[in-house]
Amino acid sequence: MPGWRKRIGGLRWVAALAAAVCVGAGPASAQTSATDEIAKYRAALQDGNPAELWEARGEGLWKELRGPRKVSLEQCDLGLGAGVVTGAYARLPKYFADADRVMDLETRVVWCMVKLQGFSEADAKRNPFGSGNDKKSDIEALVAYITGESRGVKMNVALAHPKEIEMYRVGEKLFYYRGGPHDFGCVTCHNADNQRIRLQDLPNLTKVEGAQKAYTTWPAYRVSQGELRTFQWRLNDCFRQQRFPELEFGSDVSIALTMFLAKNANGAAFDGPAIKR
């Protein structure tokens, strides 16, 4: 794994960068060099991506005979027909007639684990966000594998079925929904160009380019966490920071927002699993 060695080198480099930033002289020059150096750090990260480890484990899980019925997921219909993985993620979320529901990838994977492999829904959903070697998430690995099979495929989410149109419009409403003790909503941070929280750049998700750049780079291996994170995780953690209660995994709100952003990203080549800070 040459990527690992490079990553460790990269982390040392971050420590050096942090030290350099802290002794910076004037505010203006330190600011410019800090953001420049962070851009360099991000570029350096692209060399090797540990997300490959999740992709490989996910491929194994996809093909393995598992669950009470001891069958694989290879007959799972991700929207392009039973067993078709390549390009499937670029068309999700979509309406599935068998479930009579609009589903994102994570929800569909849970559906297949229940319907094909015989897991209970509670078991299938038990560990959506892993932590460390002791609590690895099967869903994160499966999502890494499936999304990796859409790398380079142009996002092409349809608004054909009335439930797809409704999900998109509800997602748009939810994007602008402000609440909680801080009056926060998605709109607070993602409504304008070139904004930052601390030094973190924030994509403007109300514009096509912003939505494309953000959506096509999730899932991502998060260097700061040492974990691969899915779009479900991204939404879950945004709401935590918005001071909302906890967004439930696979809930309709999560699917509506995913629909809104995925559709807005149409036309851009999917580029995940990516690597982020």
Next chain:
Amino acid sequence: MTIRRIFSGALFATILVGCATAPSDERISAEAGAMLKASFKARGQAGLDRLDQDDTQRLCSELAGRTPSKEVADRIEKQNLATIKYPVDGKLSGDWKNGERIAQEGRGKQYSDDPKGPVGGNCYACHQLAPQEVAYGTIGPSLYRFGKLRGYAVEIERYAYAKIFNSEAFAACSMMPRFGHNGILSEQQIKDVTALLMDPASPVNQ
């Protein structure tokens, strides 16, 4: 019946069905509200009541990112202005050193935070303040030299305190939290952040 008549009849029916099924904006809003209730679970200090909107939150959400009309802005600002409670002892500023700690502190009110732990203003997430801190965000304007640029008059100090207490009283649908009105920061904490902005000795004003 001619083909043309059948065709136009079918077209008419399609349009009718289209009109009947395209949900109104009100229905989409109601759907979003119902979905919110079904999609979150209470955790830690974050109960489901946090999903309920007050008048300001509702009006600003309905604008979907657009600037409010003068009428809506006046209504929001008037309502929020009436909520501002100034300190009874008349002192608007506290200790800028505490203010700097509050401005740096990002914890508080998240379900992952200890309810007994610190609650900060997290001002640097969105604003430049003291020049020594280079990791500042840009969602809000720079507040570097806030007092030095505006002068240290009591009216400015009063405005700074009130703005932190309830930002919506001065700029309807501002992205800034209403720290006093919503009970995020205590009166003393708001005084301390006011001092960070208004004390001539504060690093913000160097």
